[in-house]
Amino acid sequence: xxxxxxxSSANDPDEVVRFDDVSMRYGRGPEVLRDxxxxxxxxxxxxxxxxxxxxxxSLLKLIYLxxxxxKGLIHLFGQDVANAEGSARPELRRRIGVVFQDLLxxxxxxxxxxAALPLRIAGLDAQEYRGDVAELLTWVGLGGRMHAxxxxxxxxxxxxxxxxxxxxxxxQILLADEPTSNVxxxxxxxxxxxxxxxxxxxATVLIATHDQDLVARSGRPAFxxxxxxxxxxxxxxxxxx
Amino acid sequence: xxxxxxxxRWRPAPFxxxxxxxxxxxxxxxxxxxxxxxxxxxxxxAADRAARGWSGQLAEEATVIVxxxxxxxxxxxxxxxxxxxxxxxxxxxxxxxxxxxxxxxVRPWLGDVADVEDLPVPRLVAVHLDAKRxxxxxxxxxxxxxxxxxxxxxxxxxxxxxxxxxxxMARGMGALxxxxxxxxxxxxVAFATRAGLAAQRDVVEVLHLTGAEDAFIARLFxxxxxxxxxxxxxxxxxxxxxAGAVLRIFGGSEGLTPALPVAWSDLLAVLxxxxxxxxxxxxxxxxxxxxxxxxxx
Numbered sequence: 029x030x031x032x033x034x035x036s037s038a039n040d041p042d043e044v045v046r047f048d049d050v051s052m053r054y055g056r057g058p059e060v061l062r063d064x065x066x067x068x069x070x071x072x073x074x075x076x077x078x079x080x081x082x083x084x085x086s087l088l089k090l091i092y093l094x095x096x097x098x099k100g101l102i103h104l105f106g107q108d109v110a111n112a113e114g115s116a117r118p119e120l121r122r123r124i125g126v127v128f129q130d131l132l133x134x135x136x137x138x139x140x141x142x143a144a145l146p147l148r149i150a151g152l153d154a155q156e157y158r159g160d161v162a163e164l165l166t167w168v169g170l171g172g173r174m175h176a177x178x179x180x181x182x183x184x185x186x187x188x189x190x191x192x193x194x195x196x197x198x199x200q201i202l203l204a205d206e207p208t209s210n211v212x213x214x215x216x217x218x219x220x221x222x223x224x225x226x227x228x229x230x231a232t233v234l235i236a237t238h239d240q241d242l243v244a245r246s247g248r249p250a251f252x253x254x255x256x257x258x259x260x261x262x263x264x265x266x267x268x269x
Numbered sequence: 270x271x272x273x274x275x276x277x278r279w280r281p282a283p284f285x286x287x288x289x290x291x292x293x294x295x296x297x298x299x300x301x302x303x304x305x306x307x308x309x310x311x312x313x314x315a316a317d318r319a320a321r322g323w324s325g326q327l328a329e330e331a332t333v334i335v336x337x338x339x340x341x342x343x344x345x346x347x348x349x350x351x352x353x354x355x356x357x358x359x360x361x362x363x364x365x366x367x368x369x370x371x372x373x374x375v376r377p378w379l380g381d382v383a384d385v386e387d388l389p390v391p392r393l394v395a396v397h398l399d400a401k402r403x404x405x406x407x408x409x410x411x412x413x414x415x416x417x418x419x420x421x422x423x424x425x426x427x428x429x430x431x432x433x434x435x436x437x438m439a440r441g442m443g444a445l446x447x448x449x450x451x452x453x454x455x456x457x458v459a460f461a462t463r464a465g466l467a468a469q470r471d472v473v474e475v476l477h478l479t480g481a482e483d484a485f486i487a488r489l490f491x492x493x494x495x496x497x498x499x500x501x502x503x504x505x506x507x508x509x510x511x512a513g514a515v516l517r518i519f520g521g522s523e524g525l526t527p528a529l530p531v532a533w534s535d536l537l538a539v540l541x542x543x544x545x546x547x548x549x550x551x552x553x554x555x556x557x558x559x560x561x562x563x564x565x566x
Binding site for chain 1 (some may be wrong): 274277278279281282283286287310471472476477478479480481482483485550
């Protein structure tokens with residue numbers, strides 16, 4: 029797989045995510061991300077690879093506005109996030125679906141409630157989405173577990189529930205942090221196909237993963253993050269359907 | 270086989286987990302604070318009533334000490350003084366006190382003197398003033414001067430000032446104690462909110478990252494603590510009404526003592542307590558939650 033530095037890529041006004049010379053550090057610690065410049069075109073599909081501690085989760089956090097850069101500019105949907113204050117940040121977050129590495133399911137809510145959460149927060153009427161949520165949960169294989177509380181779900185079920193919550197409001201950007209870490213190979217492929225399906229429906233997808241086999245077989249481009257620097261890896265072979 | 274889930278019958282779960290054990294502690298602490306605040310309010314009202322009663326009595330009374338002129342009997346001097354002051358505007362009633370009253374007043378200094386009637390003991394004239402427009406000491410003095418009577422007027426001004434100052438201090442202290450208790454209740458709620466947010470950090474984070482606005486999350490804590498403290502306020506106010514009723518019933522016809530005359534109407538003062546407690550809690554919870562949520566970003 030060939031590596032192409034992408035630090036000098038041109039600024040495309042249509043990009044849904046745009047980083048310009050972005051660096052990030054935690055507190056007074058060393059920079060975990062250094063001078064990153066890249067963009068994600070609408071409807072694109074990328075993996076994000078790199079060794080543990082390379083900063084993959086930190087990069088995703090910058091995109092879903094859970095962290096702020098120590099330097100540089102980030103644009104989401106053409107909007108400078110540094111200037112997005114008040115209700116602008118929650119509105120941006122509603123356009124981004126995230127599968128968190130530690131899933132962050134709410135233990136006091138049923139699977140159905142967890143999946144419906146983004147729609148409730150968006151202020152939609154339950155009548156409007158009840159059927160859609162049930163259909164989505166059935167689609168991810170949780171049709172018989174809608175009433176179950178997360179602590180009673182198996183690892184793979186929790187993962188699929190987290191994915192359902194991330195995609196339920198049809199986000200324009202879908203970020204997933206190691207979404208296949210707790211599932212077997214078969215389930216990993218099912219989850220991957222789910223992301224592909226959402227990508228076909230128009231979502232821009234970025235998946236952070238250690239699963240090099242999945243990346244290689246997917247035939248999708250990947251960003252490789254190492255020592256705070258980002259390279260774009262060209263896809264190998266045809267895309268996995 | 271898992272039970273059948275019917276989405277049509279689904280009711281959304283609360284965003285925050287149900288009440289926790291620490292909420293019970295908060296209710297207890299705030300109920301005690303509300304009880305103390307209500308008892309303070311009842312005490313201030315009773316003290317204020319007592320002070321108003323005393324100052325009213327003092328303001329409506331004046332005493333004139335009449336010294337007879339040479340050749341004049343004390344009794345006729347007192348009668349002339351009463352007659353002179355009766356015509357002054359702002360005087361409701363004038364009465365020359367019996368000589369025995371004057372003798373009683375000097376007896377502690379002179380002891381039992383057999384022929385006390387022979388001593389030049391000045392006579393006293395009690396003046397009852399009009400409550401709405403009481404005559405001043407200057408007006409009374411002018412009336413006595415016009416009638417050629419030598420007399421000293423004591424309109425209790427000195428006592429009146431002391432009583433009014435004491436009443437003002439009681440009101441001020443009451444208000445200060447009330448504010449301190451309200452502040453303590455607010456601090457307790459702020460502390461509970463901080464602990465609640467720390468315990469629910471995961472929930473707050475998920476709500477935050479799925480697009481909930483800061484104010485929306487703060488409102489969840491605001492309502493939760495407002496509800497808990499309204500209940501605490503209800504318990505505290507109920508306790509204070511019971512305690513006040515006991516003071517009123519078993520404290521005699523004027524309450525605990527004539528010095529602190531609790532009236533039934535005073536008990537109504539505690540009624541806004543649950544609302545006030547809920548308002549203090551809502552403000553404290555909102556401010557604390559907003560600050561903590563912003564710190565998370």
